[in-house]
Amino acid sequence: MTLEAAEAIKRHGVGVKCATITPNKDRIKEYNLKKEWPSPNGTLRAALDGTIFRSPILASNILPTVKSWKKPIHIGRHAYGDQYRNQEIRVEGPGKAELVFSPADGSAPARRLVHEFKGPGIVQGIHNTDDSIRKFAKACFTYALDQKVDLWFSDKDTISKTYDSRFTQIFREEYGNWEQAFEQAHITYFFTLIDDAVARVVRSEGGFLWACKNYDGDVMSDMLGSAYGSLAMMSSVLVSPSGQFEYEAAHGTVQKHYYKHLKGEKTSSNPMALIFAWTGALRKRGEFDKSPDVVAFAHNLEASALGTVESGIMTGDLLKVAVPSPNNRTVYTEEFVDAIADNLRSKLG
Ligand SMILES: NC(=O)c1ccc[n+]([C@@H]2O[C@H](COP(=O)([O-])OP(=O)(O)OC[C@H]3O[C@@H](n4cnc5c(N)ncnc54)[C@H](O)[C@@H]3O)[C@@H](O)[C@H]2O)c1
Numbered sequence: 001m002t003l004e005a006a007e008a009i010k011r012h013g014v015g016v017k018c019a020t021i022t023p024n025k026d027r028i029k030e031y032n033l034k035k036e037w038p039s040p041n042g043t044l045r046a047a048l049d050g051t052i053f054r055s056p057i058l059a060s061n062i063l064p065t066v067k068s069w070k071k072p073i074h075i076g077r078h079a080y081g082d083q084y085r086n087q088e089i090r091v092e093g094p095g096k097a098e099l100v101f102s103p104a105d106g107s108a109p110a111r112r113l114v115h116e117f118k119g120p121g122i123v124q125g126i127h128n129t130d131d132s133i134r135k136f137a138k139a140c141f142t143y144a145l146d147q148k149v150d151l152w153f154s155d156k157d158t159i160s161k162t163y164d165s166r167f168t169q170i171f172r173e174e175y176g177n178w179e180q181a182f183e184q185a186h187i188t189y190f191f192t193l194i195d196d197a198v199a200r201v202v203r204s205e206g207g208f209l210w211a212c213k214n215y216d217g218d219v220m221s222d223m224l225g226s227a228y229g230s231l232a233m234m235s236s237v238l239v240s241p242s243g244q245f246e247y248e249a250a251h252g253t254v255q256k257h258y259y260k261h262l263k264g265e266k267t268s269s270n271p272m273a274l275i276f277a278w279t280g281a282l283r284k285r286g287e288f289d290k291s292p293d294v295v296a297f298a299h300n301l302e303a304s305a306l307g308t309v310e311s312g313i314m315t316g317d318l319l320k321v322a323v324p325s326p327n328n329r330t331v332y333t334e335e336f337v338d339a340i341a342d343n344l345r346s347k348l349g
Helices: 002-012 025-030 040-048 130-147 163-184 194-203 214-227 255-262 272-289 292-310 333-348
Strands: 014-017 051-056 073-077 087-091 095-101 110-117 121-125 150-155 189-193 208-212 234-239 245-249
Touching: 002 014, 002 040, 014 040, 014 272, 040 234, 051 130, 051 214, 073 130, 073 214, 087 095, 110 121, 130 150, 130 163, 130 208, 130 234, 150 163, 150 194, 163 189, 189 194, 194 208, 208 214, 234 272, 245 272, 272 292, 292 333
Parallel strands: 014 245, 073 208, 150 189, 150 208
Antiparallel strands: 051 073, 051 234, 087 121, 095 110, 234 245
């Protein structure tokens, strides 16, 4: 079913995904599954060859922890290779660790001494491919242009003069194909070292896409998610290198709330990220179809949802992080959706 969904996204150019379960042992029993199915997100990402971009939904009464952030910081994580597809050895005692590459054409292997161990230690081998890095770069340039935001890319090529330098080089090469479009859109491409990027990000106003290597993106997306307030205010879009878009909320199925719901209890689950997944998809489809009414509807729905939160009507997760106000009150999910619908009706007249 997930693969069929991926095919449908390729056909239609746009898709929306609800949160899915990546089964563990408990869920296999609970849902009587035949096996531990892999993550549907992973399957979709592989099928579309895509990159995931996350961005916060900003409301004026939910202030980010970092005071200077005025605009969203979008983050793109290269989700292939490096430490996530590594080989590791626990070294028990003295010996030699070597890196060997044997070309398929039978020519002489390339060999590097990693370390001459005098005692116990650890060693790790990692890799990446030009193809994957280039597809990541393409997806980042596509997304930055789509959102009309600057693109930052960071790595550590001063230390890693072959491995990280290859990332820097591929991004620079790829920029050559986008330079004109970037200039026309008044946006820029900027490369800097990861440590400098981190320092600049916390002093910035936001309003750019930060393209990160796999590990950096893993760490930094959680840092941004929590610094912007709530996981339920993080939207997520998977962009394929050929320009297909799959929108979703960054959060999961909110398991505890689901079990409460099954017991007939009311919950205060936050649907903002899911609403923004739908508006993102509608806006994109409207742009593809040149249907300004569809684009306007997406805009109005977003404004109505934000207006509801900004008027003080919010779900429990937001009340904890909102600027205190006598207007603030927690509502159940259904009441929250009704308030958004009322707002939308008044906007549409
Ligand atoms: N994109 C996806 O499809 C996706 C992402 C993450 C987790 N999952 C799946 O979701 C299930 C639950 O995973 P989890 O508990 O680690 O992640 P989760 O995102 O569902 O919940 C994490 C925490 O954030 C809170 N939270 C998240 N979204 C919220 C919302 N909309 N409103 C209010 N509170 C919210 C929850 O109460 C919980 O404490 C698992 O089966 C996991 O595999 C799916």
